[in-house]
Amino acid sequence: MINLKLLKENPEIIRQAVKNRSENLDLDEIIELDKLRRTGITKIQNLKKERNEISEKVGKLKQQGKNPQELMEKARDLSNTTKDSEKKQREIEDRFTKAVQWIPNIPHESVPIGKGSEENQFIRGLKEPPKSDFHVLTHWEIAEALDILDIKRAPKISGSRFILYKGLGAKLERALINFFLDLHTKKHGYIEIFPPVLNPTHCLYGTGQLPKLEDDMYKCRDDDFYLSPTAEVPLTNIHRDEIIPEKKLPICYAAYTPCFRREAGSYGKDVRGIKRVHQFNKVELVKYTKPENGYEDFEKLLSDAEEATKLLGLPYRIKVLCTSDMTFASSKTYDIEIYAAGMKEWLEVSSVSIYEQYQARRANIRYRKNEGDVDFVYTMNGSGLATPRVFIAILENYQTKHGQIKIPEVLRSYMDGQEFIG
């Protein structure tokens, strides 16, 4: 949630942000609603004040053994008017709360203003994809040849866009997860978490997936749960409704979880292989920090994720997303992309975002400064990394001309020392 004071004091900032993000939003309606809401609050508070004063008098008189009939009647009338007003007020507040959820975050000033992915800016990494001196098979071709993915049978179990890892494929997947977790917990100092991935509605509002991404998630029919689309949801909600002492910040969590996405609206796109699937594995990094350290910690989070790609020896590049390409709750987002030599495509393996106080406001996560003041924390997160695309990149970039896959050195200890698949 944005700072609601902006609605009253500086709506132009919001208007500009909405425009830069190419979002469609009737801000004037929300501003009007806010005004209506505030006058309503003032009115009700005055009524209550009067009622409280009378009640107090009544109490005193009764203790003196009197029966202040008239005062009681007056108070009853006041009470009834108040209740009527409150009913109306509740409706307004409801509408307001819902509407406010649709206001996106304000982009950071360093974010390029742009309308689409062409306007994302290259930050660092490879400018050109590396060349290979033989014909590189796509991951689905070589995976089938080596029998490490069962692409034909996965649909029998769950339908299209699901992955069935098999044999050394399954082992490689597990190796990746362990490698990522070890890297971030042992070397980068994150605390490992293994959270539940069925999360209730309010958690998804907290992190900003709802209301906008309703159609992109799986919802349980009989219970109020969504299958978490990312560990960002449980990890950020760990400290919901808390006031964290300043000395405990920053808090850094790393978690492996499966992630579930409906991929609605992508029918017919990326249907081959395992690039776009409904269930995938990811190690997610989440940090809670003090505002003044926010952007410094954010850069560090990016480099923590980047290091995973580096250690795997995969060709990568990093971009900063322009205003229209960022997710709705983000102030600034970097994407790490790795090159897949078989598909001849750059694949997004990590999206690193800072939300400033946007999520913290929604989820009510605050910290107490050493001096005693309370303020919202900054939250940020990034994949470190998402496995299917890393898996693709290993199959396509570590391929030999004899149709084998060389296992990246950092993974070998997780693969019983094995050097090759095939």
Next chain:
RNA sequence: GGAGAGGUGUCCGAGCGGCCUAAGGAGCACGAUUGGAAAUCGUGUAUUUAUCGAAAGGUGGAUCGUGGGUUCAAAUCCCACCCUCUCCGCCA
């Protein structure tokens, strides 16, 4: 799923219709004492929101699991829901 007990401030814990801006204790912060510390004593110790103010701050409202209700008045009474614990049943 059934039966029972309970959810109060940072924590423990009292309160069971008006004086609750929540007793008492612990913790924490500051001060006194001390050569220094412990102990002791003193002082302070929530959040949120509306409004006025440049700000410091002032004036109100709200908050005792959540949401309704009764009442002039609710932490306290009633209803529903959520969570925790104990026992029973069922089940990986």
